[in-house]
Amino acid sequence: MAPLLKDELDIVIPTIRNLDFLEMWRPFFQPYHLIIVQDGDPTKKINVPEGFDYELYNRNDINRILGPRASCISFKDSACRCFGYMVSKKKYVFTIDDDCFVAKDPSGKDIDALAKHIQNLLCPSTPLFFNTLYDPYAEGADFVRGYPFSLREGLPTAVSHGLWLNIPDYDAPTQLVKPRERNGRYVDAVMTIPKGTLFPMCGMNLAFDRELIGPAMYFGLMGDGQPIGRYDDMWAGWCVKVICDHLGLGVKTGLPYIWHSKASNPFVNLKKEYKGIFWQEDIIPFFQAATLTKDCDTVQKCYIALSHQVREKLGKIDPYFAKLADAMVTWIEAWDTLNPKEGAEANGKPTKGK
Amino acid sequence: MAPLLKDELDIVIPTIRNLDFLEMWRPFFQPYHLIIVQDGDPTKKINVPEGFDYELYNRNDINRILGPRASCISFKDSACRCFGYMVSKKKYVFTIDDDCFVAKDPSGKDIDALAKHIQNLLCPSTPLFFNTLYDPYAEGADFVRGYPFSLREGLPTAVSHGLWLNIPDYDAPTQLVKPRERNGRYVDAVMTIPKGTLFPMCGMNLAFDRELIGPAMYFGLMGDGQPIGRYDDMWAGWCVKVICDHLGLGVKTGLPYIWHSKASNPFVNLKKEYKGIFWQEDIIPFFQAATLTKDCDTVQKCYIALSHQVREKLGKIDPYFAKLADAMVTWIEAWDTLNPKEGAEANGKPTKGK
Numbered sequence: 001m002a003p004l005l006k007d008e009l010d011i012v013i014p015t016i017r018n019l020d021f022l023e024m025w026r027p028f029f030q031p032y033h034l035i036i037v038q039d040g041d042p043t044k045k046i047n048v049p050e051g052f053d054y055e056l057y058n059r060n061d062i063n064r065i066l067g068p069r070a071s072c073i074s075f076k077d078s079a080c081r082c083f084g085y086m087v088s089k090k091k092y093v094f095t096i097d098d099d100c101f102v103a104k105d106p107s108g109k110d111i112d113a114l115a116k117h118i119q120n121l122l123c124p125s126t127p128l129f130f131n132t133l134y135d136p137y138a139e140g141a142d143f144v145r146g147y148p149f150s151l152r153e154g155l156p157t158a159v160s161h162g163l164w165l166n167i168p169d170y171d172a173p174t175q176l177v178k179p180r181e182r183n184g185r186y187v188d189a190v191m192t193i194p195k196g197t198l199f200p201m202c203g204m205n206l207a208f209d210r211e212l213i214g215p216a217m218y219f220g221l222m223g224d225g226q227p228i229g230r231y232d233d234m235w236a237g238w239c240v241k242v243i244c245d246h247l248g249l250g251v252k253t254g255l256p257y258i259w260h261s262k263a264s265n266p267f268v269n270l271k272k273e274y275k276g277i278f279w280q281e282d283i284i285p286f287f288q289a290a291t292l293t294k295d296c297d298t299v300q301k302c303y304i305a306l307s308h309q310v311r312e313k314l315g316k317i318d319p320y321f322a323k324l325a326d327a328m329v330t331w332i333e334a335w336d337t338l339n340p341k342e343g344a345e346a347n348g349k350p351t352k353g354k
Numbered sequence: 355m356a357p358l359l360k361d362e363l364d365i366v367i368p369t370i371r372n373l374d375f376l377e378m379w380r381p382f383f384q385p386y387h388l389i390i391v392q393d394g395d396p397t398k399k400i401n402v403p404e405g406f407d408y409e410l411y412n413r414n415d416i417n418r419i420l421g422p423r424a425s426c427i428s429f430k431d432s433a434c435r436c437f438g439y440m441v442s443k444k445k446y447v448f449t450i451d452d453d454c455f456v457a458k459d460p461s462g463k464d465i466d467a468l469a470k471h472i473q474n475l476l477c478p479s480t481p482l483f484f485n486t487l488y489d490p491y492a493e494g495a496d497f498v499r500g501y502p503f504s505l506r507e508g509l510p511t512a513v514s515h516g517l518w519l520n521i522p523d524y525d526a527p528t529q530l531v532k533p534r535e536r537n538g539r540y541v542d543a544v545m546t547i548p549k550g551t552l553f554p555m556c557g558m559n560l561a562f563d564r565e566l567i568g569p570a571m572y573f574g575l576m577g578d579g580q581p582i583g584r585y586d587d588m589w590a591g592w593c594v595k596v597i598c599d600h601l602g603l604g605v606k607t608g609l610p611y612i613w614h615s616k617a618s619n620p621f622v623n624l625k626k627e628y629k630g631i632f633w634q635e636d637i638i639p640f641f642q643a644a645t646l647t648k649d650c651d652t653v654q655k656c657y658i659a660l661s662h663q664v665r666e667k668l669g670k671i672d673p674y675f676a677k678l679a680d681a682m683v684t685w686i687e688a689w690d691t692l693n694p695k696e697g698a699e700a701n702g703k704p705t706k707g708k
Contacts, residue, residue: 106460129551129552129553129554129638130547130551130552130553130554130607131554132515132517132523132553132554132556132607133517133522133537133539134539134541138539140535140536140537140538140539141522141537141539142522142524142528142532142535143524143528144522144523144524144525144554144556145523145524145525145528145554145556145584145588146525146554146555146556146585146587146588146591146634147525147554148634148635148638149527149631149635150635161486163486163487168487168495168496168498169486169498169499170496170497170498170499171498171499171500171501173503174496174497174499178496181494181496182494183487183494183495184494185487185488185492185494185495185542185543186542187488187541187542187543188539188540188541188542189539189541189543191545193484193548194547194548194550194551195551196548196550196551197483197484197548197549197550197551198483198484199483199484199486200483200484200485200486200498200499200500200501201500202486202498202499202500230499231500233500234499234500237500253484253486277503280500280502281502281503281504284483284502
């Protein structure tokens with residue numbers, strides 16, 4: 001049996017090192033095409049294990065392909081991964097960090113995270129009413145008594161957010177306070193995040209439908225030359241959720257787990273995060289209150305409308321948000337250039353793998 | 355060590371038969387006081403296993419204690435259980451059906467459902483933002499990166515909704531279509547249902563804080579002389595959730611599981627449910643849109659305000675809802691009579707157990 005969506009899904013990996021972690025994923029990833037976004041020094045050679053089909057982009061490639069619009073792609077931060085979303089030509093994207101390994105389920109079996117994400121994406125979501133027995137489409141499950149029948153068809157799923165065993169995705173203060181905490185709890189559930197509810201989206205183990213939500217998966221301005229880091233995926237998650245809610249799309253979280261091997265340095269993280277820790281207290285109410293008008297009927301229109309609101313409302317917090325609002329617009333321009341409506345090929349010429 | 359909340363919690367059980375099911379719960383329930391609400395023929399003698407401390411109310415007791423207001427308590431339907439909530443003098447209530455037995459966790463250990471409910475109730479809820487690693491207060495867990503620090507204190511928990519292994523809580527159509535489906539999935543999680551999201555609350559395995567939300571736990575008019583049944587807990591759940599959202603209280607669902615032993619008859623259920631199946635298509639949008647004004651600062655005021663909206667908006671669907679709106683008011687009057695603000699004792703004289 002051919003692997004599911006073999007020709008319709010790209011795996012996007014941001015990295016600064018050799019991709020030895022792929023060895024462990026070989027049985028699951030090898031049939032798929034990889035898009036590797038090399039961060040940092042573009043002269044460094046990244047080794048990719050034999051037998052993987054990949055294209056690799058370094059900073060020089062990004063600058064060449066996007067020209068002046070390359071300014072919207074972060075440097076020296078894993079936020080650079082969103083360039084991979086933009087150059088992909090597939091319907092689906094799975095993105096994973098290079099310190100994430102294959103986890104085991106409670107029976108000791110290796111978890112094929114990608115297969116589970118695909119299942120999540122191909123199966124509807126239920127954001128309009130809560131099902132207490134979790135995913136009603138899972139085998140052996142259904143909608144419980146009291147679930148409106150008119151809502152049982154569900155809505156298309158745009159995002160599948162997977163979780164992490166071992167090192168949990170904590171912020172720097174929590175890392176500092178609980179240096180030894182590990183996540184060993186395997187929760188056997190996938191759930192839809194209800195409409196109107198925001199969540200902290202982590203980019204470590206994430207899949208999405210590019211056609212449905214791709215242009216909103218912008219990971220913002222982080223890292224080199226920017227006042228914050230480690231809010232790239234959060235930013236994307238807030239924007240994505242508001243737009244999914246508006247367009248009637250679903251966001252799932254839960255299974256699959258990956259094994260997150262090592263905690264990043266909490267002192268370095270604190271330096272990257274501390275402004276975000278303040279700012280999120282205003283950003284989250286902003287997104288909770290954000291509304292989009294009826295004429296925002298595409299992801300692009302929604303995203304541009306959000307960028308205006310960011311400039312107007314968050315610009316008061318710090319000039320950074322005006323810059324970010326500009327970058328949001330640039331991102332959409334770049335996206336539309338590389339993904340023309342007619343389906344014509346974009347003219348990026350990446351380093352091709354075998 | 356004394357059992358937690360031994361003198362602050364009542365167990366409410368609606369029944370029409372001998373309570374042999376208590377034998378299995380003896381190690382967990384015996385320290386607590388039981389309130390048994392006998393449904394159906396009041397001349398029938400219900401046997402309670404030796405050694406339990408209980409009070410028992412039959413229909414005659416309900417009529418005597420409430421007088422004309424007894425009309426708000428359903429007859430020949432497990433909705434009668436809410437009379438037990440009203441006569442309790444404790445801060446917490448746990449209610450369970452008499453076909454629910456002790457479940458085992460994946461390690462094979464008996465689950466002390468009551469202890470877990472108590473833990474859920476004593477621990478805050480997080481309805482204002484979603485935590486992807488589930489209950490952030492659980493051992494070994496915390497808030498993930500991107501969770502606003504200002505929300506980490508959480509809100510008081512008003513309701514703990516437990517789940518069911520074996521026979522899932524399905525409506526009649528699903529029972530008919532999937533007669534052999536059993537729930538064997540043990541999901542090791544407790545989660546807060548986000549603010550603004552409704553859920554189907556099942557009364558089979560449910561605990562709540564009477565002081566925080568008791569007067570909203572009215573199970574409506576069902577059964578004898580009414581056009582529907584099996585929507586008692588659903589009705590309570592919709593009202594409770596709207597009021598909890600308004601008052602800043604939390605509702606949790608997930609652990610603990612009980613073992614639900616036998617499915618009720620789907621043909622009988624269909625007869626009870628079929629109007630509800632239509633009506634819920636209007637009722638749920640009604641509750642999703644319901645708002646309460648600032649002056650609704652007690653559960654009672656919220657509930658009376660909701661009753662007005664029920665009369666006005668749902669009364670158009672069927673005259674039943676005008677009757678239900680009246681009963682909601684009667685319920686609050688009865689509640690306040692039995693639970694006077696001064697803390698004076700009500701004068702119910704139930705059949706006393708040992």
